[in-house]
Amino acid sequence: MTVDASATAGSPTPPALTERQEARRQRILRATQQLAARGGFDAVQMREVAELSEVALGTLYRYFPSKIHLLVATMQDQLEQLHDQLRRKPPVSPDPGERVAETLMRTFKALQREPHLAEAMMRALTFADRSVSAEVDSVNRLITDVIADAVHTGRPLTRSELAAVRVVTHTWHSTLITWLSGRASISQVKADIDTACTLISQAATTE
Amino acid sequence: MTVDASATAGSPTPPALTERQEARRQRILRATQQLAARGGFDAVQMREVAELSEVALGTLYRYFPSKIHLLVATMQDQLEQLHDQLRRKPPVSPDPGERVAETLMRTFKALQREPHLAEAMMRALTFADRSVSAEVDSVNRLITDVIADAVHTGRPLTRSELAAVRVVTHTWHSTLITWLSGRASISQVKADIDTACTLISQAATTE
DNA sequence: CGCTAATCTAGAACAAGTTCCTACTTCGGC
DNA sequence: GCCGAAGTAGGAACTTGTTCTAGATTAGCG
Numbered sequence: 001m002t003v004d005a006s007a008t009a010g011s012p013t014p015p016a017l018t019e020r021q022e023a024r025r026q027r028i029l030r031a032t033q034q035l036a037a038r039g040g041f042d043a044v045q046m047r048e049v050a051e052l053s054e055v056a057l058g059t060l061y062r063y064f065p066s067k068i069h070l071l072v073a074t075m076q077d078q079l080e081q082l083h084d085q086l087r088r089k090p091p092v093s094p095d096p097g098e099r100v101a102e103t104l105m106r107t108f109k110a111l112q113r114e115p116h117l118a119e120a121m122m123r124a125l126t127f128a129d130r131s132v133s134a135e136v137d138s139v140n141r142l143i144t145d146v147i148a149d150a151v152h153t154g155r156p157l158t159r160s161e162l163a164a165v166r167v168v169t170h171t172w173h174s175t176l177i178t179w180l181s182g183r184a185s186i187s188q189v190k191a192d193i194d195t196a197c198t199l200i201s202q203a204a205t206t207e
Numbered sequence: 208m209t210v211d212a213s214a215t216a217g218s219p220t221p222p223a224l225t226e227r228q229e230a231r232r233q234r235i236l237r238a239t240q241q242l243a244a245r246g247g248f249d250a251v252q253m254r255e256v257a258e259l260s261e262v263a264l265g266t267l268y269r270y271f272p273s274k275i276h277l278l279v280a281t282m283q284d285q286l287e288q289l290h291d292q293l294r295r296k297p298p299v300s301p302d303p304g305e306r307v308a309e310t311l312m313r314t315f316k317a318l319q320r321e322p323h324l325a326e327a328m329m330r331a332l333t334f335a336d337r338s339v340s341a342e343v344d345s346v347n348r349l350i351t352d353v354i355a356d357a358v359h360t361g362r363p364l365t366r367s368e369l370a371a372v373r374v375v376t377h378t379w380h381s382t383l384i385t386w387l388s389g390r391a392s393i394s395q396v397k398a399d400i401d402t403a404c405t406l407i408s409q410a411a412t413t414e
Numbered sequence: 415c416g417c418t419a420a421t422c423t424a425g426a427a428c429a430a431g432t433t434c435c436t437a438c439t440t441c442g443g444c
Numbered sequence: 445g446c447c448g449a450a451g452t453a454g455g456a457a458c459t460t461g462t463t464c465t466a467g468a469t470t471a472g473c474g
Contacts, residue, residue, distance in 0.1 A: 123334060123336075126333040126334065126384060127330060127334045128388060129248075129330075132388075133389055137390055163402040164402065166398075166402065167374070167378050167403045169381075170381035170382055170403075171374050173377075174376075174377035174378070174380045174381045177333060181335060181336055181339075182337045182340055183343065191373075192373055192374060195406065196377075196403075196406075199403075
């Protein structure tokens with residue numbers, strides 16, 4: 001179900017890092033999460049990330065060519081963890097649309113635990129320009145995979161299911177942004193997700 | 208149908224500008240549109256906006272407290288014009304959902320004529336933080352009004368119609384961003400809008 | 415082991431958003 | 445027409461993302 005991002009055009013598997021390099025990368029990502037969790041997007045300052053992860057500023061930029069790249073990579077990281085957790089405890093509802101809604105609400109609850117981190121990652125994601133499209137696409141694929149797992153009909157998704165999933169992800173992103181910038185309540189977010197998810201139930205039964 | 212933004216909590220009608228001040232404001236907005244239309248978000252540089260609109264940098268910041276505020280205000284401006292145009296030529300389909308889809312596609316075509324301007328405004332809109340929430344809300348209200356006009360059932364919208372409209376606006380924002388950052392085609396945008404709009408047809412007939 | 419290319423560090427330098435300061439104008443009320 | 449308050453011009457200064465440079469360190473290889 002999961003798509004291998006490295007198998008896509010562009011970078012046919014990045015050239016394998018040495019141990020110390022992988023360690024640096026992890027230190028950077030950890031520092032980023034830490035700073036983001038404390039103060040959100042603005043608190044992730046490149047100089048501070050560099051200092052906290054004990055890496056020179058230039059090195060930081062070698063690993064992540066911009067602040068946006070850095071935060072989008074952080075999101076990839078988080079999403080992979082999330083996907084693993086969800087695989088261990090899949091949603092239980094009998095209806096596909098409800099399973100998706102359940103999955104997304106569970107994800108939402110996880111985000112609520114670190115709202116600043118969520119804000120930082122989502123701001124980066126929506127602010128990203130063309131130079132980050134590969135990475136943003138990869139994030140979108142991860143989210144789509146999470147949702148597709150929740151639909152879990154045991155067969156490849158139909159055309160109308162795919163269309164419904166697209167609208168659900170759009171709604172998810174946008175309603176999340178709205179919540180993060182304080183313009184919608186948690187129950188509003190839930191309502192929006194539920195509304196969008198009816199499309200999935202519908203596509204699954206109509207098929 | 209249109210909500211008066213100035214009648215909302217927060218700023219009970221801004222203190223009325225003198226003629227020269229209104230002229231300055233217009234010069235600023237025009238300069239912003241011009242620069243944005245040429246090179247998008249990055250090309251809107253505060254120093255250049257100030258110079259082009261023949262206003263001191265400090266004055267620019269007095270009128271619009273940040274680049275984001277400036278671009279969101281530009282969007283308000285554009286949306287008002289758009290709404291006027293749409294009122295003159297309302298959509299013609301018999302089905303409410305289709306009328307909404309038609310309206311949004313017409314709007315989309317308008318945006319395509321100035322993709323850089325669209326990019327600048329949308330980036331600002333989604334990047335906006337809490338300090339801009341009043342203005343962003345006002346933009347959302349304008350879009351909701353445009354859609355509500357298209358539903359145009361002759362009576363206030365039902366609860367389920369409102370829910371559907373919310374999902375449609377979410378889809379609209381998000382798919383637009385995806386298109387603007389080159390991760391979706393025009394036909395993809397159209398498909399997403401159509402999918403979301405089925406929710407409206409449904410809500411209108413189910414009611 | 416010794417060499418070479420790639421990588422890393424430290425820090426200066428640059429770009430654009432934002433803030434601040436001082437002197438000059440304009441505005442509204444008397 | 446005059447005065448104090450508010451607004452504006454012009455420009456320096458500060459902040460943070462990004463780039464660049466020069467000199468160490470490291471990795472891979474013969």
